Amino acid sequence: MTESREHLQTLTEIRGLMERSTKFLSLSGLSGVSAGLIALAGGIVAYLRLRTNWLTVFESEQYTQNGRAILSYRALFEFLAFDAMAVLIGSLLAAWYFTSRKARRQGQTVWTAASRRLLWALLVPLGVGGLFCLGLVYHRLIWLVCPTMLTFYGLTLLNASRYTYRDLEYLGLCQMGLGLISLFLTGYGLLLWTIGFGVLHIVYGTLMWYKYDRPTAGHTTA
Template identity: 60%
Template sequence: MRESHEHLQTLTEIRSLMERSSKFLSLSGLSGVSAGLVAMAGALAVYMRLRTNWFTVLSYDRQKSYDDATNQTVVEFVVKVALYVLVLALLSGTYFTVRKARRQGLRVWNKSSQRLLWALVVPLATGGVFCLALLYYNLIWLAFPATLIFYGLALLNGSKYTFRDVESLAYCEIGLGLLSICFPGYNLLTWAIGFGVLHIGYGMAMYYKYERNVTHDERPAGSV
């Protein structure tokens, strides 16, 4: 009986080693939480700047009534906020991921992370170019759901190189993006839910599932 238990433990360790060699498992749940908070702040900034009533100003019908000068101002402001959100989310996500990797004694930049990065970059870059084209043709109401859809596709493509839980988040982002197309009057609201609320919820779930016990175990004896 004891020998059987030892064999099972050995197989479990081998499986864990194989998984670590093929998947990037240093992705931190706190990265998702921080990205979600940054996205919520960005959505709030757009809301305060445009002085709208959550968020019908960006719908198709209202967009048609904008003159060229007003439309250009709206687009420029939204693009700036989106860039700030992207940069801050990347910086905070990198910080928490690097911190987790160091605690695990792992390298952040390895073959697994390279495969994950490439899997994410292709859909994200494609979506970025597509959204810029939408903005060029003054289709800002379509750019919001497009970011959710392409981001979801990127997560779905990269989920096979990291935690499979990412796949669930990917389906939620894609579904929310498609829903946003059907209800363009709420496209900024759905964007805030997709990049803000879903990220926070996903990040907290990942943290409590994979990191909380590890973090607790790593505390020095006698610490609170």
């Protein structure tokens, strides 16, 4: 029995070494929580600025509410672009901080072959999705930006899950589901965007922290 346990432990260690060489396992659950909180803040700021269903009515060059002009198209785009960039930059900084902190605690570095593969898997679909959103804005189809962001982000997570924890796949599927729902309920675009990038990130990050990051958590495999 003792010899069998030793063999099992050896196999477990070998498997862990192989996974660390092919997958980036320093992704922190707190990164997801912080990104979700930042996205919630961004969604609340947008709601307080617009005070209506998101971008459902356009007349000429004005965004209107009950027939009253509120923002020009350009002013509206500039505000939303600034808000989205603030959320993106804040989320990236928080993700880098918590992930690098976890890597240091594990005695590893963030920049590895596995992290480079993960980064590439993230950048390609995100870049295509970003350009697609710019095309929608160019053609004044801005009410389709939220569904597009959620859908492409879900595809991005699904693609990246091959190089890190497989749990990321479930978050990606949920994001794509919200994106498809948002496509048919454009009046609730801001709400669904906030749920996807805010609430789901917080839930996912909390579960990931509980499963992989908390001090009593074991070295669960991906």
